[in-house]
Amino acid sequence: MIGTEGSPPPASPAVTVRRRRWLTVLLWLLVAPFAVWAAARVLGLEGVYPSIQLLAFTPYVAAVSLVPLALAALTKRIWPAITAAVVVLAFAACVLPRSVPGTDAGDPDGPTVRVMTVNMLYGQADPGQIVRLVREGGVDLLAVQEYSAHGQAALRAAGLEETLPNAVTYPRENAGGSAVYSRFPLADQGYRQLTSFVQAHASVRVPGGPDVYVESAHPCAPIGRGSGACWRADLAAQPAASPGGPVTVLMGDFNSTLDHKAFRRVVTKGYRDAADSAGTGLSPSWPYDDRWYFPGVTLDHILADQRVRVRNVRIIHIAGSDHRAVFAELVLPKAGA
Template sequence: MEQLLAVHPSSAPEPAPTNPRPRWCLAAWAAGLLVAVPTVVTGCRLLDTDAPTPVPQALSFLPWLTLPAALAALLALAARRRLLAGWAVLVLLATAWFTLPYGPDSTSARGPVVERLRVLASNVEFGEATDALVEAVRRERPQLVYVSECDRACVDTLTAALGATPGTDPGTDPGTGLPHRVVVDGEGSTGSVILSAYPLTARPPLPAAMGMPGATATIGGRSVELRLAHPLPPIPRQVDAWKRELGRVAESAAAAHRAGSPMLLAGDFNASQDHAAFRAVLDAGRLHDAARLAGAARTPTWPRELSLPPYVQIDHVLVSDDFRVRSVRFLDLPGSDHRAVLTGLDLHAGR
């Protein structure tokens, strides 16, 4: 009887199974969240649109979005979510592809070199870096200087320090004479100036909240279009204005291209190669970013004065096919939150 009531060990009830992978479910959720932003931003880059806020702001970080995309892929693989892992890998590859420089790596300049020149583009941040700019110009000796956020005091200082014709003022370095200028008069961020060693014929400034002066200069016997770009930044509530102002810059570049004029377009564009509005400027004028041609397309120029290093290149010198780029350097000017761009160029005859 006792044998009949005995329970055989093999027939004892097994403990209820527990979920062995709760942490991997959390990993899958984390992977999905991590890949969401790179998906949206890279998708807009693929569709060639800047879209509404917050996409224009996020596009400035596009190269850095490879990090969350890569982490998402690893988490999804660890959680054995194959579909999610595949999506994250696809987004990672697309993001990495778009970090490559935009546009060709050379110009089609023809004919002999008719002029060698240096161009310096600088945002002096409400005039605070004016003295540092004067020192840089005296040291580097550019023939053209594009200055954004140059208020009246800034213009007066630059004119007094650099404006003498070489050889006419004993107190002026003969290599830094920039006696010609076109100015958009304004205070704070609204003023701008182009300083030149070559005589200038002023062109109407582009309609914009901040100064975007223009001029023509005879350089090496050729009439060259000069334009300073400084559109509004793409902060929330003024993205549409940013797009409109960059659109006017693109129209100016297109007009120079139709006229067959060499063009030097430089300044603080408040846009990187990842913004469709900036690429439209390049495409409309058949222009090239000098930094891209010099192998420095991703060198960041802003912001300088934070605890973190600069992370995005928004200061550019753009050139038409009539130029070849000899060199590009980025200068730190104390007082400014931007790095200045110094470019060595050769202007060709074009025939």
């Protein structure tokens, strides 16, 4: 009997084999882009624009990489399934540790310093909200990027200098300026000139603790052809935290994430990423404006000297800016330690 009435005849063995082959090919085609992306992330093959930008979205790609693994497993394609599993594991090793609090070896009994970094978007961010966050959070050190003369005047009018009276400020038009505001006295004030932006810095005299070197970081963004060179150069120019030198804190808009090798190299200069250490390293900080359709990525960071203990990291929406602020409590080593 060929088949029951009304039902199609069974496919011939040759047709079945062709269908299985095509399904296997389709699965390989689905797995391949994820495998290439994972290899680029693991090996640090950032290339040039736009691949530098694309790597920032690795956490989203890592989540979607579960789809080809599930399809390969359901269709019982062994080698595509094994390859997809390796890809998923590679992504997991790169991404998941950011959501797990790390072991912090810093001194738990040292003086606490509360720090915050804000990108003001050409000085347009809400100054009243920034000052309110500084007061309510007991912020001791504030780093500002995209700091214009308008932003400086707005922060002064909102009363920032009443709470953080010591400052090193370098306003510039557009996105080039930066500043550091402090509750404590400052010394050795200056700035670092990068390709396009300046980075204000100073030594902060913290009561009961060592002097802290703080810098408002803002390397150029990889936003077009040829921008990769300035992006790499600006990240490479970030200062190191030397075990024998001052306790160092870099905070700002780094225009990069932990999925960028160039940024990871900065972290290995003696720092820990505060959000990564606190288990909040997957919290996006950009963009937070009317681009609701754009997946958020983590461009803003607080890098703390490895001698510093990190706790209570928060990512905070700032009205008028396309970046969120990053707040952290840092426990310094005791003076003379």
